[in-house]
Amino acid sequence: MKIQGKMFLWLSVFILVMAIIYGLWSKEPAGTTALFLAFGLSVMIGYYLAFTARRVDAGAQDDQEADVADDAGEIGFFSPHSWQPLALGVGGAFAFLAIAIGWWLLYFSAPLILVGLWGWVFEYYRGENRTQ
Structure with a gap:
């Protein structure tokens, strides 16, 4: 890095x-x-x-003498699937569209953004992935 x-x-x-x-x-x-x-x-x-x-x-x-194989292995955990970015994207698109159409559209985009953000942050704290 x-x-x-x-x-x-x-x-x-x-x-x-x-x-x-x-x-x-x-x-x-x-x-x-x-x-x-x-x-x-x-x-x-x-x-x-x-x-x-x-x-x-x-x-x-960061090592000048490193080989490509030295960087092999597990990189980290990546979520296999998530619907939350879609909700954030649609909510963000509606929010930016509100600038062109009218500010009333923010009443529809704000709940989408909040639900998408809440779901993305806490998606591994419910269901089978919940830690106890």
Whole structure:
């Protein structure tokens, strides 16, 4: 993770330089704002990866002498299926559609988003997967 953190932090420096040059040269606020937001997102991802790399063991990608087989094995747990992202996606689509159509559409999208978020967070705390 250490190398990925450095890559994102260097990418953020590049995006910041390009945002400043673009903003001064074009004087166009939307693209300049988008580049500064991309800079912020890149800094957040880079900081998270660099911070996490200090707390976990070094992976095979951080070793110059590592082989591909050194990174083999179990990566982690991934949910086999879940309907909750669909509910969040539909609710989010309705919420963004509310900007174009009318704010009344938020009355339909907010419950979908809340139910999808609640279900996704607690999907392994009920039924056969419940811990006791």
